[in-house]
Amino acid sequence: MEYNESINDIAAALQQPADLAFELPDPEDEQIPESDFQQQLDVAWQVCDRFDLQTEIWRGRILRAIRDREKKGGDGRGTGFLKWLKEREISKSQAYAWIQLANSADTLLEEGRLDPGSVNNFSKRAFVETSKASPEVQQMVSEAAQKGDRITRREVRQLSDEWTAMSSELLPEPVKVKAADNTLPPRYIAPLVKELEKLPEPHQKYLQKEIAANPDVDTLKQVTTEARYLAKYLKSAAQVQALTQAEVDIETALEEAQRVGCLSIAADLVNQASQMEQTIAKLYMTWKRISNLADRLYVDTGASTPNLRSLLSNLEPLGGEIMELQLSGTVEHTVRLQIQEIT
Missing domain, CATH: 1.10.287 (Helix Hairpins)
Incomplete structure (x- = not known):
């Protein structure tokens, strides 16, 4: 009985129009200041963005339920799930993107890293970006959302960069100090850390000495580029038969290339x-x-196919x-x- 009642409630809700009746400013009304015009449109856009996020999370949950039901009682090939998608003209990639979004939402909610009431403060892209972030960043984002802050992908990435700058063990102390007092922007530090993570420890130490000696933006950019080249060098060298068969000392050759610039x-x-x-x-x-x-x-x-022979x-x-x-x-x-x- 409860099941039928919940279905009826949902069906009844669908009969009600969504509360998206905006009063958009007249684009031809020159008396409206440009700043006010932009602000009104931005507010309307944010509401649409939130509505879209909630809709797609639920679409993902619905699709996940269909997929899981098929796994349990279907033919093992997902035929019923694919048929369901085809009937609604949904691509497989889109379906799994929605399922991933639903999984991210449920994980954040179940682990207590996100208050259900603050979901509407996220843009869709910000929500996806948050689900990919570290637990510490998720916590900071959640706290900002609970305070009522508008969360966009830019804010999430900024918080992620700041956390990387403050917490990474790959950064020498002088860089962390400057990151803490905002004399070194985190947006330059995060890419460096990502490139350093790809390198063996000896090469990390070599580059760490460089940035410790000159902890400024120009050095960070230069070392980030150098680390990127190092990672590319090491990855490619391991795949070159001409080097591995001849037992070339790749590490020493790398050091010499660094030394002579x-x-x-x-x-x-x-x-x-x-x-x-x-x-x-x-x-x-x-x-x-x-x-x-x-x-x-x-x-x-043969002779009967002269053009094919040609x-x-x-x-x-x-x-x-x-x-x-x-x-x-x-x-x-x-x-x-x-x-x-x-x-």
């Missing part, structure tokens, strides 16, 4: 070498595929040992490649 060039060279090897591997697999397809097509064609005769050389290709449609730049399989 050509780290970015060395990193780019290693990255290009990695891409080259991957391209060669892909080229070989494509070359083998062309050769096999050409052989199969040759067997299935197509085959012109493409077949791309599966041979030697290939030629004119670059940019000019005869002056011809590339000749030879592939030899060594067993």
